[in-house]
Amino acid sequence: MNSTLRARIYALHGSVGFCFGLMLLIILWSGVWSMVNRSMEKWWRFDASIIIEIPAIETHINEWLSVYEQQLDTLPENFTTQLPSERTPWVTFCHEQQSCDLTIDPITHDALKILKPMDLLTQLHRHLLLDFPGRILVSLFGVSLLLISLLGIWLHRRRLKDFWQLRFTKNIQLLGSDIHRLIGLWCLPYLLFFGLTGAISGLGALGTITLSKYTHPTSPQAVFMDLMGAPIPQPKTTENWQQQPDIAAILQLDKRQNPDFIPQSLSFHYWGNTDALLEIAGIYHGVISPKTFEKHLYHLSTATLLRKYSAQDRGFWLQNYIANQPLHYGEYE
Amino acid sequence: MAIAGHLRLHLERISNMSRFIRISQCLLNITGVVLSSLLLSITISYFLILDSAINTLYFSIYAGIIMSVILFIWVFLPSSFPTQCCRAWFLLPLLFILLCIGSGL
Numbered sequence: 001m002n003s004t005l006r007a008r009i010y011a012l013h014g015s016v017g018f019c020f021g022l023m024l025l026i027i028l029w030s031g032v033w034s035m036v037n038r039s040m041e042k043w044w045r046f047d048a049s050i051i052i053e054i055p056a057i058e059t060h061i062n063e064w065l066s067v068y069e070q071q072l073d074t075l076p077e078n079f080t081t082q083l084p085s086e087r088t089p090w091v092t093f094c095h096e097q098q099s100c101d102l103t104i105d106p107i108t109h110d111a112l113k114i115l116k117p118m119d120l121l122t123q124l125h126r127h128l129l130l131d132f133p134g135r136i137l138v139s140l141f142g143v144s145l146l147l148i149s150l151l152g153i154w155l156h157r158r159r160l161k162d163f164w165q166l167r168f169t170k171n172i173q174l175l176g177s178d179i180h181r182l183i184g185l186w187c188l189p190y191l192l193f194f195g196l197t198g199a200i201s202g203l204g205a206l207g208t209i210t211l212s213k214y215t216h217p218t219s220p221q222a223v224f225m226d227l228m229g230a231p232i233p234q235p236k237t238t239e240n241w242q243q244q245p246d247i248a249a250i251l252q253l254d255k256r257q258n259p260d261f262i263p264q265s266l267s268f269h270y271w272g273n274t275d276a277l278l279e280i281a282g283i284y285h286g287v288i289s290p291k292t293f294e295k296h297l298y299h300l301s302t303a304t305l306l307r308k309y310s311a312q313d314r315g316f317w318l319q320n321y322i323a324n325q326p327l328h329y330g331e332y333e
Numbered sequence: 334m335a336i337a338g339h340l341r342l343h344l345e346r347i348s349n350m351s352r353f354i355r356i357s358q359c360l361l362n363i364t365g366v367v368l369s370s371l372l373l374s375i376t377i378s379y380f381l382i383l384d385s386a387i388n389t390l391y392f393s394i395y396a397g398i399i400m401s402v403i404l405f406i407w408v409f410l411p412s413s414f415p416t417q418c419c420r421a422w423f424l425l426p427l428l429f430i431l432l433c434i435g436s437g438l
Contacts, residue, residue: 004411012409146402199398207374207394214378215386215393226387315388317395 006155013151020144027141030125031194035330037118041088054084055106057263058251065247067109068093071102080267132205139202145195152184197328204321227318229295229309235275245300250278253303254296260285261294268300276300287312288323290331358417362408365421370401 061081069075071093082092084106094100103112127134166178184191212223225231251263263282270276278298281291289311297306311322325331374397383389408421 008409008411143398143401147405150402150406200395203398204391204394207397208390210371211374211378211390211393214375215390223387223390226385315384315391317383317388317391318385320395321391 009151009155013148013155016144016148016151020141020148024141024145024148027125027138027198028145028194030121031198033118034122034125037122040118041116054086054089057083058248058255060106061247061251061266063109064091064104064106067104068102071111075268075271077271077273078267078269079271080265082265083263085264135202136206139199139206142195142198142200142202145191146199149184149188149191149195153188156181156185194328197324200321200324201328204324228292229307232269232277232279232297233306235270235273237274239274240272241274241276241301245276245303247278247300250298250300250303251280254280254298254305257305258284258296261296264291274301277306284310284312288326289319290322290326290329292325293322358414362417362421363405365418366401366404366408369404369421370397373397373400 064081065075068079068081076095078095080094082088082094082100084091089106090112091104091106092100093102093104104110105112123129125138128138130137162181164182166182167174169175208223208227212220216222216226247266254261254263261282261284263280265281267279267281268276269279276299278300280296280298282294283289283291284294287294287310293309293311293314295309297308298304299306311319314322374393377393377396378390381389381392383392404421408417412420
C-alpha cells in the first residue's frame, strides 16, 4: 500500500470516527440495552410468581380468555393474546390498536403491573424519537459503522501480529492507539454484523416504500400484502355463534400438524361472529424468521386452516431480509 | 487533555478555508454515491425480473446498500476531485444503464 493511499484511508477513518463517533456510541449502547430489555423486563416484575415451567397453552387458553372477559365484561371484537415464553412468562391481552390492557400471571391469573423503564432507550435506538426519518438516520449510522470498521481493518491488516501488544510508555497517544486497535479488532465481528443488519433494517423499510412503485407498478400498496400476507378476510355473515368454539382443540390440531412450530401470539378477529378467525403467529425451529412472517389462519367455528404464511416458502432475497430482524434484535430462540 | 487537544486541532482544521472546500467536495461526493446507489437499486427493480416482484425488490435493496459501501471507499481513494466526481456521479451509473440496455433487460 503506498503512503498516499494509506494516508487517505487513515484520514477517512479518522474523519468518519470524529464526525459520527459520539452518535455511534449512543446508538450502540442503546442497542445493547434494547437487546436485554425483554430479559430485564422479567426482573422488573417482582409481583410475578416464579415459574419453573411454562404452562401448556392448550390447557390454559380458555381460562386466560375467561380472566380477560371478566376484566372487560365482554371480549372485544378483535384482540391479541401474547402467550408466555421463557423470557416473558406472562400473558398479555391487547386491543387491535396495539393498546395492551391486561397482563396476567399464567398460573395464578393475578393481574401484573406493567413496568417498562427501559422503553425510552429502545425507542432511542429504534428511531432517535424522530419516527420514520429517525429510523432511516439510525440506519445510515449503520452504514457509517460498516465503513469505519472496514477501513479500520484495512489500515491494520499488516499489524495483526501485534494484536495483543499494549505499549505502556509515557506516550499516552501510543497507548491510546494500541487500546483503540485492540478493542476495534475484538469487536470487529460484532460491529460488522450489527452495522450491516442495522443498515438493512431501516434502509430496507425505506427501500420497500421507495421501490414498490417500480416492482409493483399497478398498485404499490400491494407490496405490503406481498410481504406480510393478504389482509384478514371480512366475515360473510353477521350471525353470532351459539357456543364459543373450542380454541384449545384448534391449538392442539395446529400442534399436531406443525410439531416444529412454537406459537407466540393468538389474534382473534370478529370474536362472537360465526365467521370468526384465529391467527396463530409464532416461530419455527431452525427457521430464522420472526412471528410477523410465520402465521396460520384458522376459521374458529369449523376449525379449518384457511391459509399458512411462512418465510420458508419465500424467495431467497426476501428470506434474507426477513432473517435480518431476528438476527439484529438477538431473538435466537 | 489529549482528547481535548485532538478536538481543538480538528476544529482548527475545519475552520480553515481549504478544509472547508475539501468538506464541500466530500459532501458532493457522498451525495453522488448515495444517488448512484439509489439509481442502481431503481434500475434493478425496474428491469430485473426474479421469481417474484417482492424478491426483486429486496435484491435491489441489498445491491444498493452493498454498492454504496464499495462505491464510497472507491470514490475516496487518492485521485483528483474531477475523477472522484466522475466515479461518484457518472461512471458507474452510466455503466450499469449501458449494461442493462445492452443485455436487453
